[in-house]
Amino acid sequence: MPLPETEVPGRLQAELMSRGLRMTRQRRIILSVVETAKQHLDASQILRKAHKLDPQIDRVTVYRTLNLLKRHGLVDELDLMHLQGEKHYYERRPQRDHIHMACLRCGKITEFESDLFDRLKGQIQRDCRFHIVVSRLEVGGYCGQCRSLPS
Amino acid sequence: MPLPETEVPGRLQAELMSRGLRMTRQRRIILSVVETAKQHLDASQILRKAHKLDPQIDRVTVYRTLNLLKRHGLVDELDLMHLQGEKHYYERRPQRDHIHMACLRCGKITEFESDLFDRLKGQIQRDCRFHIVVSRLEVGGYCGQCRSLPS
DNA sequence: TTACATGTTGCAAGTGAGTTGCAACTATCA
DNA sequence: TGATAGTTGCAACTCACTTGCAACATGTAA
Ligand SMILES: [Mn+2]
Ligand SMILES: [Mn+2]
Ligand SMILES: [Zn+2]
Ligand SMILES: [Zn+2]
Numbered sequence: 001m002p003l004p005e006t007e008v009p010g011r012l013q014a015e016l017m018s019r020g021l022r023m024t025r026q027r028r029i030i031l032s033v034v035e036t037a038k039q040h041l042d043a044s045q046i047l048r049k050a051h052k053l054d055p056q057i058d059r060v061t062v063y064r065t066l067n068l069l070k071r072h073g074l075v076d077e078l079d080l081m082h083l084q085g086e087k088h089y090y091e092r093r094p095q096r097d098h099i100h101m102a103c104l105r106c107g108k109i110t111e112f113e114s115d116l117f118d119r120l121k122g123q124i125q126r127d128c129r130f131h132i133v134v135s136r137l138e139v140g141g142y143c144g145q146c147r148s149l150p151s
Numbered sequence: 152m153p154l155p156e157t158e159v160p161g162r163l164q165a166e167l168m169s170r171g172l173r174m175t176r177q178r179r180i181i182l183s184v185v186e187t188a189k190q191h192l193d194a195s196q197i198l199r200k201a202h203k204l205d206p207q208i209d210r211v212t213v214y215r216t217l218n219l220l221k222r223h224g225l226v227d228e229l230d231l232m233h234l235q236g237e238k239h240y241y242e243r244r245p246q247r248d249h250i251h252m253a254c255l256r257c258g259k260i261t262e263f264e265s266d267l268f269d270r271l272k273g274q275i276q277r278d279c280r281f282h283i284v285v286s287r288l289e290v291g292g293y294c295g296q297c298r299s300l301p302s
Numbered sequence: 303t304t305a306c307a308t309g310t311t312g313c314a315a316g317t318g319a320g321t322t323g324c325a326a327c328t329a330t331c332a
Numbered sequence: 333t334g335a336t337a338g339t340t341g342c343a344a345c346t347c348a349c350t351t352g353c354a355a356c357a358t359g360t361a362a
Binding site for chain 3 (some may be wrong): 021022063
């Protein structure tokens, strides 16, 4: 991973700066970790990746930055069915919401976009007169491989 | 609340007994608390209600009983958007799944059943070859009252 | 450039939800 | 009624996350 200071600022960084928030060395690093993540990361994984760029960064700063991103609706917080412990996972909020499926046997996480999901959210907003800010659909069960397995 | 020992066993108790599980005094009490709950309760609220029937019951027994019920698919565990702290809430699994909406302003929790939700789960099972065991759709936002309020 | 005000950081300590080890107990069944 | 295996309560523990605070860094405006 290139040093974030020499990089073109990512979308998260640009978004926070446009909202008048201070951009510190630590924030730039944490934002770049979240931005370039290939899977869903928990707070301690984010800290470990951030430490490769600055071993001084404290886990408190990771938690505070994640709270900042949550408050600004820039990341989503996931349970992923709490398959291992009570920790939470984070991902940059995508253009279009998706569903998370967690296999209770092998632990694999699958994502799925669906028109029906978009329509369902529309129905909630209309029928319940409820303005949706954040939505989370998580499903636990058995994936294709595990479904057709003994025991 | 009447003493659970003198009651007709509730559905939770009958279900656990039919699966060959031992029915202790403590379990009967905790099951009756969950069964007769009017709202979503967290573990410490369940303990407080159980204490009215037996002040000796330990919170460990509440957690162990909730885990038992979860493993048997008899209760659902909810985040309710973690509006206050990291605790979880519990409710007896209903015949038909429903959606939970949490107002980020007043904290009100609303439930909603939807055909689209049922169809969406069907689509997931078919299109993703994923056998659903448990599903959780939680939405955060602003309820009808709060939506049309200043500040 | 520099000084300033205010926001941010790291450290240490704390909180709160949930779990574990284990000896004493008890539901179930022969 | 006694044997057996599952369950309980207690104490201690783990883990995720938060808070208080003094030192520090950022953005802004001289
Ligand atoms: Mn959670
Ligand atoms: Mn409910
Ligand atoms: Zn699987
Ligand atoms: Zn409201």
